[in-house]
Structure formats: structure tokens, C-alpha cells
Amino acid sequence: MMRLPRFRCAVVCAVLLLAGCASGSGGSIYAPAGGRPQAPEPPLTDGVAKPADEPQVWRKSEQPAEDKTQQQTAVPGYRESGDQMPAAAAGLVKEADALMAQGDGAAAITRLERAQRIAPRSAAVYFKLSEAYVMTGQFGSAEQFTLKGLSLAGRDERLQRSGWLLLADIRRARGNVAGAQQAESRAAQL
């Protein structure tokens, strides 16, 4: 059986955890309830500065605040990378690491699912889940979680590379050599 040592993921994911913490947009997109709805208020003018405690999000579409032609209404938002992992989720990932070190992949998955509920937009959590599924021999799930992680890696090349390499390992383990090579070449392009 394909055992974990043949995978780069253990190392890769250790890096990922750090990468996950270091990456992210650096801002919060949290909107507390009970904020005043927009409609009754006068429209914001370009000169109005956001309050200091309001979440600042790097959204390209909101960047050119000085642009007089920009529409007054908000525009669709996006960002370049997923969330940072909050300390609580990172703690659970650490517990999962310890469980995996003891060979208990199933217990690690329960910790990681808790972490995923706290940090559902963190690529690193999904890569970790992938690692745990590799451990339990469920390569199909492992591949899917890697793909999910990659969809959240955004422009973070380190995360991207780690994800593609992980995917290459998993695909090779599943006998998908062409898919593995494709993933490796994606990693190499970064």
C-alpha cells in the first residue's frame, strides 16, 4: 500500500501551515449584524473615510476611491488569497498533527473538520485534511480537498506550489500518472 513516507505532503503541509498563517488578505471581511442598512442613509461620497475599525479589505474593485467615474454603488468584490488561519484553528491543526504522528488519521480528521468550520476559507486547512485522508488511504477525498485548497490559494505562489505537488503525489498514488505530471508541471511554472 502507498504509505505516507512516500508523500511529500507531510513536509509540504508543515510548510503550508506556516504559509497559511502568513498569507491571506490581511484584513477582515466580517460584518457584525445590526449595522444600519444602506438605503435610509445618504449615499457615501468619495471623500468619506471609512471608520478605523471598519474591516479593510483589499478588493481591487474598491481601490480607486479617488476615481470620480466609479459608481456610487458597491461593486462585486473579490480578493487575491484566502483567509489567515485564526489561532483557534491553528491550535486544532496542531492537535491533528500530533494525532497523525501517532497514526490516528481518523481522529485527526475530526480535529481538522472543527478547524475547517472556524477557517472555511483557509487553503492550509484543506491541504491538511488532504494529508489526513492520504493517511487513511482515502485518496479520492484527499485529491478533492487538495483541489479545494488550491481554489483558495489565490496568488500565493508558495501555497500554490505546495498544493500542486501534493496533488501530484496523490494522483500518482491513484495511478494517474498523466494527471500527476500535469500537476508537477503546474508547480514548476510557479
Next chain:
Amino acid sequence: MKNTDKTRKPSRTKTAPRKRRAAAQSRRKSFWRIFLRLALLGLVLLAGWMVYLDALVTSRFEGRRFEVPSRVYARPLELYSGAPVSAAALEQELTLAGFHKGDGSRSGSYQRSGGRFLISSRGFDFPDGKEPRRHLALSIAGDQVQNLKVVKGPDSAIVRLEPAQIGGIYPAHQEDRVLVQLDKLPELLPAALMAVEDRSFYNHHGIAPLSIARAMLANIRAGGIVQGGSTLTQQLVKNFFLTREQTLLRKGNEALMSLLLELHYSKSDILETYLNEVYLGQAGTRSIHGFGLASQFYFAEALEDLLPHQLALLVGMVKGPSYYNPRRHPQRATDRRNLVLDQMQQAGLLGEADAQRARSLPLGVSDKASFSQNRYPAYIDLVRRHLARDYKEEDLRSEGLRVFTTLNPAMQVAAEKAVIETLPRLGDKALESALVVTAKDSGEVLALVGGRDPRYAGFNRALDASRQIGSLVKPFVYLAALSQPQHYTLITPLQDTRFTLKFENGTVWQPKNYDGLERGQVPLHQALSKSYNLPVVRVGLDIGLAEVKSTLQAFGARPAISDYPSMLLGAVAMTPVDVAQIFQGLATSGFNTPLRTIREVTDAGGEPLSRYSLQVNQVADPAAVHLLQYAMQETMQEGTGRSAYNTVPRALGLAGKTGTTDDGRDAWFAGFSGDLLAVVWVGRDDNGATSLTGASGALPVWSKFMAQVPQNSFTPVVPDGVQYHWVNVQQQALTDKQCENARLMPFITGSEPAQTITCAGALPQKIRGWFEGLFQ
């Protein structure tokens, strides 16, 4: 003949005494014979009866298989710095989980002052490990947990509170109980019980003749029944095996069975069974058995945490749970409790000062039953349907399973409020509604409302109302198109003009826009955000119905989808839960995530039986989905969903789609934020016409829900292979961001417009700059 008779008479008189004696002797003999035979028969019968009773007693007691209902729990609240929860929601959650207001240091109590909380958790055996008891201090600001500190207990950055019990799956006889073990009980409980009910429990053999005599004497003196002489064993037998009728035969059976029970089993076995069996109250149709559940039912606390005055009340209630019901007859219950406290003092279980203090305390009963059986009927309905896939109904009703669901009580409250408060404002009293809320990235069903009266356990529209989805289908048509970047981008101009389709059988179909207008050419993103009908049919016919159908199916659409082009306008029937399932993939960049209501099921002892893990399955190119998400965000900002921001804070980024069917029979809204996906349906059960649209009927419910819940904005991560460009949509060209009609839009790499125009016209900026420089 006469003579003969006469002559015979004397001889008869002579022989008569002898004969009578002989006859008497023979009668006596036969009497004894019959008596002996009867006695023997009686003995045999008695022996047989004893054997029968013995078998009954041992078989019932041996297995000692109480039918314990399955308990259904909400998801536990996880507290950590940054956890999204408002102070009000936290307090609500604590109440639901059976916490009571107090000093925050006694187990199961909390103290709140403004946004600051002190919480003393009871600890809980979760399937993945034990959560210890802790004293916590935290504050809530901006709807987030801050400064979480473990004051007492093992330190941790994340703490799970015990989950609220949201329901149970009960045996047919509706008995409910929480099993307790003798060695884990407060010692005072059995001691108090014996002091009051059976002082010689450890010395008798099942019956206590002296007690019976004493009771009889007391009853004769009082001229009625004032005292019972039944031992705990007899009471258990009565509860366990016999009916409540008061006949001599039953009394006899009771005595015999008590003797047999004592013969076979130890005192502690009998006592433990008694503590779990005794009837202690009624909650609707559900009967409360045993001290474990009674403690939760009357005090909302674990038995091990009860104080002497609370234990005394429960012990006192054994005599008559209905007569001494502390909620209905508090004075009667207080008198009885104090009597028990007196007896406990006499028996040396309490010192005088302690007893005195206990007598002076209020009953300490919780305001209402700690949970009601039918609080969330629609949600429990879905849980039961999921359980039915893997478990037998009889096991669910009797094996004491623990079912850990994904229900989020705060979301459920918000969802119910949204439906209850919005529906009456829509005018039509016959309108019904359903609301499904899921966690966007995990597929966990967080809340479910099955009708305008969420407490009513009837027709569950969220699961069973299969209705046409109208324009909710459009995102899937456009997704199928955007997956072909060589043919379609967000700015591809589409014809918004009428056309007629003629089928082979001669029928004709002429789709129309909702407002009946035609707009000539509209870009794809606008055709979706404004939900125009004519362009979507054209696009659907262009890429092929099969392609649209397979897209819908890849996203988890289960119902049969028709092969007629009317399918492109949503002539597909789905339930709100089905819709939530297919939108899950749109909300998560093309990853289908099966909806789940259950995380784990364990047996009564906490051993895991099944886990329902998170699964993801990529069914679409994240790049194409990202483009679609752009248009679905635009729907909320400029399109049919924009009135959401009359209710929802502008800071909350959203994406969604309205849906309306012919004559307003169905009003739909499906949309998502960064964390949540919610689907609302509003319509009539008789499928009648209404004056509503998705925007005027379903969106108000959806917005009302979203506005109550603190959450993250929807700001999707740009996937690999997507780039944003400033474009002039009308001119189909790249442009500068400062130009008047410039719009920043995502394109799958390589599909962006090839030509560039400037603000002034078609000349590139470089050349214009050169010209401008020339004339300056």
C-alpha cells in the same frame, strides 16, 4: 309394598347411625382427599406461578434494558477569540443549553454584565473526547468573542460548550429517562430516599412486615391511607411489572416478586434500577422516569450538581409526582420538601444548620421544562430522514443513541423570526414559506423552517414542497455558457428580442420577459443580474439543453429535468432543500458539498457509531464559477436582489438570484454571504397565483434573516486562470480605469477583449498622451 316398607324401616333406623358415620367418614376422607388434591394442585399452581414470576422478574431485570430514547443535540457552540457571536445570541444559546443565570462559578451558571460573561461549563463527553469543566471569562464586542480566558480548569484557546438538547426520538410508550449509575450519584440521594421511603432497605428481604403492620395501624387510626408500608423493592416491582390497580392478588404478586427480586439481585442493583425507573412527572405525552432526567427536567441541571434542598424535593416527589408538582403546586411541593429535609435531619444526613438553611431556600425549579419535544419539528424531521438511511426506527426509539446535529440555535431563531415577522407583511394570509440555511463551505444545515408557523409539526415545505424554480435555473445556464470562454464571457452581447420556437408537433413557444419589454442587446452579466428571460433562452438553446441539464445534475439536482426549452426558464420542480444543494456548488467555486444535518451518532455509552464527514467534489471549473459569482454579486448591487440592502448592512457582501414562476405562484430567493447560504420559498400550498415576485416575496424573508446574523462578506478568492480587466462593456474592449464606462470585470485568461479603447475614443492612451504632449 307398604309392609315391606314398614318392615324395612326399623332395620334402616338401626343401621342409619353407622351408615351416617361411615358416610361422614367417607365424606371427610373425600374432603381431605379433595383438599389434599386441591392443596397439591394449589401448590403445583403456586410453584408454577412462582416459576412464572421468577422468570418474569429475572428476564425483565436481567436484561434491564430500559428503552432509552435517542437524544438529539444542537451543534456545540465553540468559543475562541474572534468567534462570531453576538452577546444576545450567546445568552440565548446558554439558556438553551440549560445554563442558568447566577454567579458564573457554580457549574452550569453564567453571569452577564453588558458584553462581559462569566461562564461555568459543566463539561461534556463529545464523541471525539471529553470537554472538561471550566470557568471562562470573555467579552463580546462587535459581535465577536474577545479576550477569552480560562479562569479555572485546563487552559485552551478554544472551548466547546455543552450542546443544547433539541429533541428526542421516543419509545412508543413515551417514557423518557437519562440513565444514572449508583457510584456516580451524590451519596445524599439514596440515603435521603431510604430515610423517607424505606429505612430498613438494607435489612429486609423485599418485604417488611413490621413496616406494613405499622402502616396499617397508622391508616386505621387515621381512618384512611396516610402511610404506605411498601419497601423500595416493592415500589420498583409495582412500577416495573404491575398495573396500578389495588387488588389483593396484585398485592400478593407484588410481595412474591419482591422476594424473588431480592433473592436474585443485590441491593445496589435494585437501588440503581429504582433510581432509573421511578416515575417523577409528565411533560405533555412524555413521561419523566428516573432521577437523572427529573433533575434536568425540574432544575435544568445534572443530578451530580444538585444541592440538598433540590435532592429533597425530588425525593419528596416520589410519593406523588403530580400532586407535588413544584411548577403547578409550589407551596405543596415546598411543604413536602421541608418534611423530607426534616427526615433527612432526623436520620443524621444533614446537620441542623444545613437543614435549616435548606428549608429556607426557594424551590430552585427552572422556569420551564429544559427542552420542549417539538421545538424544531422541521429540522428534526430532516434529521430523522437522514438517520433512517442508516438506523432502524426501533433502535432510535430505544437504544439511547446520541445524535449530534449541525443545528445552530442562533441561526434557527433568526430564521424563524424572519419567516414569522415577514409573512404577515406580504398580505395574503394563505401564503406559506420555507427557509433553509446552510454553512456555505461545509454543507451543514444550520437552520430549517418548514412553514409560517415553525412550531407546527405538519407539512414540511422545506423538504416536501416540490415547486418550479423559475429563474433560479438561470445561473446554471450561464455557468454552462461561461465554461466555454471561447464563446462566452461576462460581456458577451446577448439578444434581448422576441422569437418563436416551433416544435415538430406543431406547438409554438414564445417566451417573454417578465415586464414584456425587449431591450435589444444586453451583456451577459446584466442579463443575469436583471434576470431577463429572452437572452437566457437563446444562450441555453445555443449551448444545448443537454449541456444545461448535465450542469444541473453535476451540481446535485435529483429531480427529473424536462427536455423542453421551458426548462431554461425554470420549469423544473425542486424542494427548497434541493435548491440549497445545487446552489452550494455555486457558492463554493464549483465544489459540490453534500448537505448534512448530522455530524456523528454515538451509542448510549458514547462509543461512535457513525460519522458523517465533510465531503467536497469539484463539479465545475472554479474560473467559470468565479465569473458567475461576479454576476450574482451584481444581482445584489444593481439587479433584482438590490432591495436586500434596504435591510442588510451595506458592509455585507452578498450574491444571489431571484426566482419567480408564472402568476407569482412561487417566489424564490437563493443567495449567499461569505459564510452562509440561504434559500427561501414563498407561495401558497394550493399552488394559487399571488402578486409576488422573488424580489417582493422571498427576498424580504431572506434579507430579514441575513440582517440578524453576524457573518463574513462574500469576497471570493480569484482562482487560477482568472484575471480582472477594466473594460468598456458596450464597446467590448479593454479600457482605462478612469474612463467613464470602465468596469473592472473578471475574464478567464485569454478570453478578455483583444481591442483597447480610451476614454476619448478608440485611440490608445499612449498615442493620446503623445498628441496631448504635442499641443501643450
